[in-house]
Amino acid sequence: MSKVFKGRAILPGNTTGEAVVSRQGMNILASYQKSALKKTKQMICGDQNNPDLYKKDLRDKIICLPQTIGSTTGGMILETAIQMGIGPRAMLFADHIDSLAAAGLILSDVWLKNRVITIDQLGADFLRQVQDGQTIEIKEDGTVIILS
Amino acid sequence: MISVEFALTPEEKAILEGKQGATLQKVMESVVLYGQVFGAKRLVPLDSPVHLVTSFGMPLLKPVFAMMDELIAAGLKTEKPFTVDPRPIDYTNVPCNPLEKLIFTIMYGKQKEYEKLLSKVGLKDENAFTCTCYLPEVGNIPARGDRLAWAESSAVVFANSVIGARSNRNSGIIEFFCGILGKAPEFGLLTDEGRRAKWLVEVKTSRLPNAQLLGSAIGMKVVEDVPYITGLDRFLGTELTATVKDYLKDMGAASASNGAVGLYHVENLTPEAVEQGRSLLVKDYRTYTIDDQELERVFASYPEMWKQPAARPKLCFIGCPHLSLPQLESWLERITGALAKAGRAKVAIPTFLCAAPDVCQAFAKDRTRYERLLASGVRLTSMCALMYMNNPLCAKKPVITNSNKLRTYTTAKFLLDDDVLARIVNG
Numbered sequence: 001m002s003k004v005f006k007g008r009a010i011l012p013g014n015t016t017g018e019a020v021v022s023r024q025g026m027n028i029l030a031s032y033q034k035s036a037l038k039k040t041k042q043m044i045c046g047d048q049n050n051p052d053l054y055k056k057d058l059r060d061k062i063i064c065l066p067q068t069i070g071s072t073t074g075g076m077i078l079e080t081a082i083q084m085g086i087g088p089r090a091m092l093f094a095d096h097i098d099s100l101a102a103a104g105l106i107l108s109d110v111w112l113k114n115r116v117i118t119i120d121q122l123g124a125d126f127l128r129q130v131q132d133g134q135t136i137e138i139k140e141d142g143t144v145i146i147l148s
Numbered sequence: 149m150i151s152v153e154f155a156l157t158p159e160e161k162a163i164l165e166g167k168q169g170a171t172l173q174k175v176m177e178s179v180v181l182y183g184q185v186f187g188a189k190r191l192v193p194l195d196s197p198v199h200l201v202t203s204f205g206m207p208l209l210k211p212v213f214a215m216m217d218e219l220i221a222a223g224l225k226t227e228k229p230f231t232v233d234p235r236p237i238d239y240t241n242v243p244c245n246p247l248e249k250l251i252f253t254i255m256y257g258k259q260k261e262y263e264k265l266l267s268k269v270g271l272k273d274e275n276a277f278t279c280t281c282y283l284p285e286v287g288n289i290p291a292r293g294d295r296l297a298w299a300e301s302s303a304v305v306f307a308n309s310v311i312g313a314r315s316n317r318n319s320g321i322i323e324f325f326c327g328i329l330g331k332a333p334e335f336g337l338l339t340d341e342g343r344r345a346k347w348l349v350e351v352k353t354s355r356l357p358n359a360q361l362l363g364s365a366i367g368m369k370v371v372e373d374v375p376y377i378t379g380l381d382r383f384l385g386t387e388l389t390a391t392v393k394d395y396l397k398d399m400g401a402a403s404a405s406n407g408a409v410g411l412y413h414v415e416n417l418t419p420e421a422v423e424q425g426r427s428l429l430v431k432d433y434r435t436y437t438i439d440d441q442e443l444e445r446v447f448a449s450y451p452e453m454w455k456q457p458a459a460r461p462k463l464c465f466i467g468c469p470h471l472s473l474p475q476l477e478s479w480l481e482r483i484t485g486a487l488a489k490a491g492r493a494k495v496a497i498p499t500f501l502c503a504a505p506d507v508c509q510a511f512a513k514d515r516t517r518y519e520r521l522l523a524s525g526v527r528l529t530s531m532c533a534l535m536y537m538n539n540p541l542c543a544k545k546p547v548i549t550n551s552n553k554l555r556t557y558t559t560a561k562f563l564l565d566d567d568v569l570a571r572i573v574n575g
Contacts, residue, residue, distance in 0.1 A: 076211070083211050099318060
């Protein structure tokens, strides 16, 4: 049975994809830097301090998280990863989006014309319900449906 | 996209519609959208120059280089000359082996090229590379109430708290765009409401706490909220002397990195607390009491990051954030005094004091004192110890520091000042 959540569509769009879930704040710099430097086709998360994501391939996934954390350079790293084709398909924030992720995603959208669908304020229950590997459908009005 | 009413002046509207060129349009669009996300309803003029966080020429950051090229081609630069975070490397004063250098070349291989770009878009001068832009020798000093757009977390928290200026903890590039526009979206710490304290932090220690440890405890507890701190005036007095400002600089940097504090108020000491007192506290504030035991608990909670915990330290960094001139002088006296007491001439492990280029130059102007420092084996550098430690080979070294920010972001081990002194003198 599907579960439906409604958030704020910051960068709206329609898509369907596979979820990968971080229950804690995601450190963008620590997650992306290693793969970006290696210029690999996968995006293997390099953040040893995040057991939810560490060593998982985040490329083209729908990343479900509370917020991002860490260095204020994180936004630029995220924009770079998106440009390199190893960015996420969408980012779904349970809380209010933070300034680092907001900057990276907006810069990518405005300067690279490369949109990563972004919804925030989906609520704590969304993060409790969603699991790795589930299929998620996102609609442009900010509706998020966990299909399986 | 987001249904937030955003009031634009006719000039701002024209820019957003592309009437002043496609590049400036994208700058405006990025800033407006960023502001809308955080509930801003208008842009407000900046009163002081911006301070940029992006000081490093990382070849990896291709979109940043492309954007810089586009801005330069469009003839855009910041309204006022800006300062920027420290350089990532200093081969002259902080030597490294060929393999480490190779990695640095991969990581920061476009440093010179990037600095040329910075100079074209408004860099203040060659000495503008520091995280302590607000020090008198550097000169990017906002006034009380000035609206800013800074991103470096330690500088933001100092400007907000000690100076009483107003800046959000912006993301890199966004602060640069605000500098180009001369405006910032009004939300968060730019508003009176956003500067109210959600936490009452009672300092009930038996003596003045180590600034970096106290800041760490506060940051870990309140995370991104504003704390109102009581009990520090017992030790620091009620005047913002140079020594007190240095203490608050280090405490704030630790609170901003161990948590995400952008502003704190210290009762009877920082400008807004002096003026408004406990009326800065929100109605349903929470309370956190810090005593000697709590600080011991926080210190003991730091994870061991060295592969061999008992290893002999190979390097020591003091000055993250960068040291002030009085702090440099103080460390010189402490180190040379401890060496004399131990009957030694030079430090036992390579030790680096990090400070702004302008501060280092001011220190070195007094040749006697500079020669004394060099004779002790200690070196001055203006690089960013944190970016040095981002090199995976450097991260493997057992490095000690008195910086809780460096501890948070790297494998460096945090020690209290007296313990740092003992290790650099005795090994």
